[in-house]
Amino acid sequence: MTRTPDHEIVIIGGGLSGIGAAIMLDRAGFGDYLLLEEGDGFGGAWHWNTYPGVGVDIPSFAYQFSFEQLSGWSRIYAPGAELKAYAEHCVDKYDVRRRSRLLASVVSSQYDDSSDLWEVHLADGDVVTGRYVINATGVLTKPKKPEIRGADEFRGTVMHTARWDHDVDLTGKRVAIIGTGASAVQIIPVIASDVEHLTVFQRTPIWCLPKPDSGLAWPLRTALGLVPGSKAAARLISQTYVEVTFPLAAHFHGYVPTALFGEKLGHLHLRRSVRNPETRQKLTPQYSLGCKRPSFSNTYLKAFNRANVLLETDPIETITSTGVRTVSGVTHDVDVLILATGFKTFEKGNMPAYPVQGIDGGDLESFWTENRFQAYRGVSVPGFPNFFTILGPYGYNGSSYFNLIETQSAHVTRLLKAARKRKASRVDVTEEANDRYFAKSLGRRDNQVFFQGNCAGANSYYFDDNGDVPLRAASTLETMWDASHFPLKDYTFS
Structure with missing residues (x-):
């Protein structure tokens, strides 16, 4: 029997990636979504991380949405509280809060092949269905405790x-x-x-x-808010600095x-x-x-x-x-x-932090265990139709995280528009396209610092158990171009 989903789209994660995906979906004409967040507030990392000195590690002018640029940052590198406030500001301004559920912890997600929809199971026993699922849970979300003997013995x-x-x-x-x-x-x-x-x-x-870094005095903040083009210039300078210091260098x-x-x-x-x-x-x-x-x-x-x-x-x-x-x-x-032992990254039970079952019960974690981490442009995995990720393997190139959110969301909305035009209920990347992109990603790594430099003893979470670094070896301009020009024939619409 064909089922009608509760929502066209279910977004999992109320951090900046989930918020950004929701806004861009709405702006593209896909307003029937439900955002699920396990915490009691929005902001993701900026909701959970409140330690002394917490702040952004790239210039604030690059660490914001291109369509929602602020001029009132107190510093070039804004403190965490301001990023948390920015997330809440976006949630309210773009009407995301009304279409969200807090304290909604996802425990599993299963694809119903007969109805082309996803069942998202919550910890409270509720089940939410959606035609599409966007996983926006990020990677640096689950704190990692040190594997040190006696870790539970300390009485302080x-x-x-x-x-x-x-x-x-x-x-x-x-x-x-x-x-x-x-x-x-x-x-x-x-x-x-x-x-x-x-x-x-x-x-x-x-x-x-x-x-x-330095404080931004009110005359400068005022000028950024009043002088035409000043915010765009500040953003371009900041993004160029970020591009040089990581994507190009790495x-x-x-x-x-x-x-x-x-x-x-x-x-x-x-x-x-x-x-x-x-x-x-x-x-x-x-x-x-x-x-x-x-x-x-x-x-x-x-x-x-x-x-x-x-x-x-x-x-x-x-x-x-x-x-x-x-x-x-x-x-x-x-x-x-x-x-200060970081987070779980490329580990079992963390990408994502809940089981995902696709066609014929295929398990996403098992797929990656058997075939190495891979996803077509970091968004889609064959056999898991209508399931898209913001921070999938080989999606993030290390520039501003906001660039990743916008490019991946643009990729997804382009697919949804194509599906709506074709009156399709299922969107799945082809195995050939995924294999081609994975081979392309591996083929570029010889020029990356991870494989040219001396990384022995770095103890880097960039490397997974296979010795791969599932970061996208591309410039930011390339990621932006690809989001709107990847071949739609790389997907099947049915």
């Missing part, structure tokens, strides 16, 4: 950076932080002056470059090894920031810039000049009831343990 306070407890006062406390990734780089210089002692446990040093390293210049800048930043030669050496990466996510900060490295901050590079043996013991037998007693 433990918190992950992505689930910060603001009731915990760090003033005068002995604090340990495990990890020196992006969140730790932001947290450490903020809390260092408040705590009695801070022990930083580092496994792999991070490339830290100078951050071209994906075209074989042609233009700009990462080598970045390494020189990183070494200079280290020499100028850290006084102690031994500490400086410990903070010096031994892998190529770009092998893992770099960071930009003017205060992180300087924090290690403080007498109350200790950089510990001896591997951790175990976590005890009172602190952390290293393999050399030294125990660091602490009151608060902060886990």
